[in-house]
Amino acid sequence: MNSFAGDIYLLLVLVFTFRPTETVDHDQCGCMAMSPPPSSANLSVSQPITTTTANVNGRAELHCDVSMKSIYTYKHIVYITDNPIVYWYKHCPNSFTGKAVFSGKSASEEYINRANQTVHEIQEHSTLRRRRFTLEIFQLNVHDSGDYFCVIMIRARYGPYGDCGGGTRLEVVDVSSMPTPTSSKPSSSESLGKCFLHLFISFIIMLLGCGALLGFIIWMLVKLRRNGRTQKAESETGGFSME
Structure with a gap:
């Protein structure tokens, strides 16, 4: 006590x-x-x-x-x-x-x-x-x-x-009461810039494709023209020999 x-x-x-x-x-x-x-x-x-x-x-x-x-x-x-x-x-x-x-x-x-x-x-x-x-x-x-x-x-x-x-x-x-983190959305200016960038890249790719196609066409035309001249020269040479 x-x-x-x-x-x-x-x-x-x-x-x-x-x-x-x-x-x-x-x-x-x-x-x-x-x-x-x-x-x-x-x-x-x-x-x-x-x-x-x-x-x-x-x-x-x-x-x-x-x-x-x-x-x-x-x-x-x-x-x-x-x-x-x-x-x-x-x-x-x-x-x-x-x-x-x-x-x-x-x-x-x-x-x-x-x-x-x-x-x-x-x-x-x-x-x-x-x-x-x-x-x-x-x-x-x-x-x-x-x-x-x-x-x-x-x-x-x-x-x-x-x-x-x-x-x-x-x-x-x-x-549990704290807000969950969310991914930040890009601003309108950032979205517009990315859109222009994608368009520019697509345009460059298209130009390169068109240039390659045009080069291929020119190369084929030149080749066909050369083949035509060769065949004409051979035919003329063959006709002269027969006379």
Whole structure:
């Protein structure tokens, strides 16, 4: 029961103490942790992808990279911070339009059975660990478009602290409503130019054909005339020999 009350307290503190301080694509939307982490924790949060696009009924992946020390000391007390709490918000935390998407380990009512979070170790060196928290949203609709922020909350003995990423803009596209590309029809001037070109080519071909036919006729006439002269000369020569 005490653990449950503590979770409720942390969630309320997180929601009412975050305020917009940075922008994503020039929109007045962002967030900042209520209490900065101690320098010994080396906490760093980033969202490597600023914009992503997906289709309706498809799926989208939103990444949040967290780098932090798993063990640090504060006022000579050793704290272990291996299990950060991750919250995902659509739009801005602590804003009238902001919506909780994923809190801790469960999705909000709007995203039940449509959202899942996975964690992967990216790098582990000594006490410094880097993890990637990936929020997957399934069966997307156009209303899922918006800016998504991951918020990291760390429980500590002296109070919670955290940080958040710069946001990822998700654009959901309905390809079924997009106009299908059509082949562009040539303009009237282009059609007229092509028509003249075809006529010119046909005229040239016709001239070449007529020229070839005329040349053949002239060649035949010349040949016939030569044959006629030859036959006449042979007939005259043959008549003279008989006399």
